[in-house]
Amino acid sequence: MTKWFNVGKIVNTHGLGGEVRVISKTDFAEERYKKGNILYLFLNDHTPIQLTVKTHRTHKNFDLLTFEGYNNINEVEPWKNGILKISEEQLTSLDEGEFYFHEIVGCKVFSTDGEEIGIVKEILTPGANDVWVVKGGNGKEYLIPYIDDVVKSVNVKDKSITIELMEGLLS
Template identity: 70%
Template sequence: MEKWFNVGKIVNTHGIKGEVRVISKTDFADERYKKGNSLFLFKQGEEKPIELIVKTHRNHKNFDLLSFEGFDDINQIEQFKDGLLKVPESQLGELDEDEYYFHEIIGCTVITDNGEEIGTVKEILTPGANDVWVVRGKGKEQLIPYIEDVVKEIDVEAKKIIITPLEGLLL
């Protein structure tokens, strides 16, 4: 059975020429949305995904705008709203050392180098220079920057991350 990975959600149409507005959930948007790549649209209530070939990709505000081969007008893509874009595991490429897919980090337990458990990574934000991990534990949500000074060790097999919190980082 093929394992699927979520790369984005179509939240709306954009313009009248068949573009969709996507909230991206992928680590490598430029690579994943490259012209000619296959994405699979999963619509609620439908069993089989629709294969879509990327025709164009561009960024607009905080969204990725995509168009697909064979879909050139708003009426054709209106039905795609709220659909999830996914890729099969076979499309995941090899990463360099110390690089990780979001799905490998989400679900990991974060522990300080003193042995204090902070919580579990629930989400990854990509605001700019570095990723920020949203960690939920006993208290408030913690935001952990994925930078060398903070993240000391990642073990995706054991689902464990060791950090050295900077002063004032933890609430």
């Protein structure tokens, strides 16, 4: 059975030429949306539709895409709320110290003293570095910057992360 990974969600059309507005769920947008790349569109319970990226550009906080063979708003209008995915076979290997979001989300976070902080629930990409949203056992959320001074080790096999508790990090 094929394992699928979310790349983005189609939230609207853009113009009349078959362009769609996508909210990305990938940290590799430039790579995923490159001309000629294959994405799969999942709509409700229908069979996934294979799409080939024709064009990609960014506009405000969205990625705007067109696909080969779809040149009209009427053809892409039904795709609203559809999810763009890639198959596990399309994942590329990463350099050391780089991780896919799905590898980090769900990991338990511990301090260097062994105290359990919580579980990574989400990853934010505000700019210079990613920020991991960690939900503590007390229900409180902590924002952990993915920087060398804070994140000391990541073990995706054991789903565990060790961080250095800098002053003010958990307040």
